[in-house]
Amino acid sequence: GAVVSQHPSWVICKSGTSVKIECRSLDFQATTMFWYRQFPKQSLMLMATSNEGSKATYEQGVEKDKFLINHASLTLSTLTVTSAHPEDSSFYICSAEVTGTSSYEQYFGPGTRLTVT
């Protein structure tokens, strides 16, 4: 149980275009999902917290107009990188917190490798 999927697993796009990444909790409901970014050989950096039915909360330094987050249902959150540039190339990972438990355990997706040319 507690499986999180991401789609696509990798994507290459041209500079200036937008890319949407989906994060789904497959067998549980997630009121809260998180989006992370990871550079090579570095740890995860939290970008934003996504709450179902409300606006996302962005970490300091993360441009909300560039990284659009939508959490329209209890099983799906999307991250859209708008007007992508080569410096946006990175590994993006989402996680989901199981709703209705007190453990607050987060389950992570397999990640999406974004390359902007």
Next chain:
Amino acid sequence: KQEVTQIPAALSVPEGENLVLNCSFTDSAIYNLQWFRQDPGKGLTSLLLIQSSQREQTSGRLNASLDKSSGRSTLYIAASQPGDSATYLCAVRPDSSYKLIFGSGTRLLVRP
């Protein structure tokens, strides 16, 4: 501000050896601590979750301990195997926050 440190940054051991990975955190006011495994180019796999009221958790060859007062956790791997080679990350969830704060990880290589 909570900070999480993992030592060592990298570790290479021969197959069969027992090993310990260390994680320390600066603020003892945590709700829980998680250990994760990350293979190259992949997402994170949760290994063990320890609630603040617990002292340890075990799963197979893995044992994680938590000493909240001293701000330390260890991940013990028994009888290591080449398949254990990966980066191991620990993360704490502060009492006052819903966010996980990650350490920088320990890259483990188990040599056949």
